[in-house]
Amino acid sequence: MYRLSDGSLIQKRTIDHRIIKAKKQYTDIICERLHISENKIVCERCKLNNNLASGVSRSHIISVDYAQKTGRSELAYDILNLEHLCLKDHRELENLPNHIREQWYEYRKEKIMAENEMPELEEFLKIICYVKKK
Numbered sequence: 001m002y003r004l005s006d007g008s009l010i011q012k013r014t015i016d017h018r019i020i021k022a023k024k025q026y027t028d029i030i031c032e033r034l035h036i037s038e039n040k041i042v043c044e045r046c047k048l049n050n051n052l053a054s055g056v057s058r059s060h061i062i063s064v065d066y067a068q069k070t071g072r073s074e075l076a077y078d079i080l081n082l083e084h085l086c087l088k089d090h091r092e093l094e095n096l097p098n099h100i101r102e103q104w105y106e107y108r109k110e111k112i113m114a115e116n117e118m119p120e121l122e123e124f125l126k127i128i129c130y131v132k133k134k
């Protein structure tokens with residue numbers, strides 16, 4: 001059992017089931033918004049068109065593991081905690097420390113909700129003066 005932010009408990013299989021639903025929903029929303037079909041999905045970072053079948057994955061900004069460990073399991077199936085990323089950019093995201101990933105999630109969510117705009121991670125890292133590890 002894992003915990004949600006409101007203190008209630010949730011089963012792992014419920015989380016996993018909701019993740020599958022959220023990922024599908026996220027892709028549907030992006031396709032609708034960009035007026036494209038699923039095989040035209042590109043990496044949100046490098047814009048490479050290696051579609052869902054051949055490499056772009058729906059990556060968690062705040063990892064499922066970290067969300068569960070910090071008692072905020074609902075982040076695992078929050079569609080605003082997902083990004084379409086190629087393998088290279090997925091790895092790059094995973095190399096960012098958790099507190100930066102948290103800030104990116106909040107910043108990106110705010111931009112999408114309030115300004116209906118997809119921010120760029122590189123720009124965000126510049127704003128917060130984050131220097132990437134080599």
Ligand SMILES: [Zn+2]
Nearest residue numbers: 043046086089
């Ligand atoms: Zn990429």
